[in-house]
Amino acid sequence: GESVGLHLPTLSVQEGDNSIINCAYSNSASDYFIWYKQESGKGPQFIIDIRSNMDKRQGQRVTVLLNKTVKHLSLQIAATQPGDSAVYFCAENSPNFGNEKLTFGTGTRLTIIP
Amino acid sequence: NAGVTQTPKFRILKIGQSMTLQCTQDMNHNYMYWYRQDPGMGLKLIYYSVGAGITDKGEVPNGYNVSRSTTEDFPLRLELAAPSQTSVYFCASSYGQPGVGPQHFGDGTRLSIL
Numbered sequence: 001g002e003s004v005g006l007h008l009p010t011l012s013v014q015e016g017d018n019s020i021i022n023c024a025y026s027n028s029a030s031d032y033f034i035w036y037k038q039e040s041g042k043g044p045q046f047i048i049d050i051r052s053n054m055d056k057r058q059g060q061r062v063t064v065l066l067n068k069t070v071k072h073l074s075l076q077i078a079a080t081q082p083g084d085s086a087v088y089f090c091a092e093n094s095p096n097f098g099n100e101k102l103t104f105g106t107g108t109r110l111t112i113i114p
Numbered sequence: 115n116a117g118v119t120q121t122p123k124f125r126i127l128k129i130g131q132s133m134t135l136q137c138t139q140d141m142n143h144n145y146m147y148w149y150r151q152d153p154g155m156g157l158k159l160i161y162y163s164v165g166a167g168i169t170d171k172g173e174v175p176n177g178y179n180v181s182r183s184t185t186e187d188f189p190l191r192l193e194l195a196a197p198s199q200t201s202v203y204f205c206a207s208s209y210g211q212p213g214v215g216p217q218h219f220g221d222g223t224r225l226s227i228l
Contacts, residue, residue, distance in 0.1 A: 032213045043118075043204050043219035044157075089156070093213040100212040101172070104156035 012111045013080050021108045023073040023090035032093040035064060035075045038107070039086045047075070047088075077110075085112045116140050120205050120220035127195045127227050135190040135223045137205030145208040146188040147217060148172075148180065150201040157204065163188055164211070195227045 013019040025033070031052040036044035050057045050064045050073075057064050063076040073090055087107040093100055121136045139146065144165045149157040159172030163182040177199055179191045188207075192199060202224050206217040 034216050036219075041221070043120075043206075043221045046216040046218060049216055095213065101159055101162075102157075102212045102217065106154060106156050 009106070010109045010111070012113055014113050015082060016079055019077045019080050019084070019110060021075045021077075021088050021110065023075075023105055025071050025073060025090075025092045027092065027094045027103075028068070028071060030092040030094045033064070033066060033073050034091045034093075034102070035062075035073075036089045036091065037086045038089065044089060080110075080112050082112050082114065085110060118205055118207055118218055118220035120203075120223050122223060123221070124224045125226070127192075127225065129195060129197065129227060131195050132191070132193050133195070133225075135192075135203055135205075135225070137188045137190065137220060138186050139188075139205075139207040139218075140186065141207060141209075141218065142185060143207035143209050143218075144185065145211060145217075146182065147206045147208075148178070148188070148190045149204045149206065150174065151204060151222070152201050160190065160203075192225075197227045199225065200227045201225060 034049045035047040037047050038044045048059045048062050048064050050066050061078045065074045087109050089105050089107045091102040091104045093102055118139045147162045148160040151157050158174045160174055160178050161172055161180040163169045166182050166185050169180050169182050182188050202222045204219050204222045206219045208217045209215050
């Protein structure tokens with residue numbers, strides 16, 4: 001099965017509120033994590049990444065939190081806007097003797113309610 | 115800066131036909147990837163390339179072939195199209211191996227095999 005998964009397949013949030021999208025991963029050796037946003041009919045768009053030596057990283061209106069103890073990753077989006085409606089994926093990179101690859105989760109659909 | 119460009123955007127094939135999905139990137143990235151995305155599933159790696167002249171299989175390579183004659187181009191070929199190959203195909207590129215930095219995606223080719 002998937003080594004990266006999401007707790008909630010759908011999430012609806014009122015415009016202007018904050019949203020939190022969660023992701024669980026199973027490989028404790030994973031050292032790099034990425035969040036992508038995918039709008040309808042488009043390819044995944046890079047949002048933010050974090051390495052395993054960090055607990056938190058902030059971007060513009062987005063924050064990623066990494067809890068290695070429970071193997072959990074979250075994406076926080078502040079002051080959501082209609083343009084934030086999309087599917088959000090997390091991905092993890094597991095070291096594999098130079099043969100690394102990303103493993104992608106199935107995605108959470110975020111809907112912003114006007 | 116166009117990033118990763120995929121053509122065509124849509125295609126319908128009959129069973130047994132062949133076609134080539136084109137992918138080009140203008141970021142001078144060494145690494146390039148082909149994924150397929152099926153409904154409700156995470157992206158699955160078909161083939162990847164670490165540089166011109168070097169390609170390798172991913173998780174789901176059967177029924178596909180690739181070549182990498184230049185840094186910029188990474189075409190994916192379907193020789194005998196089958197209904198199971200109906201999917202959305204994404205090409206991606208990255209500066210280094212997966213654990214170094216994010217992969218950047220094109221907007222996909224939506225392929226139906228009838």
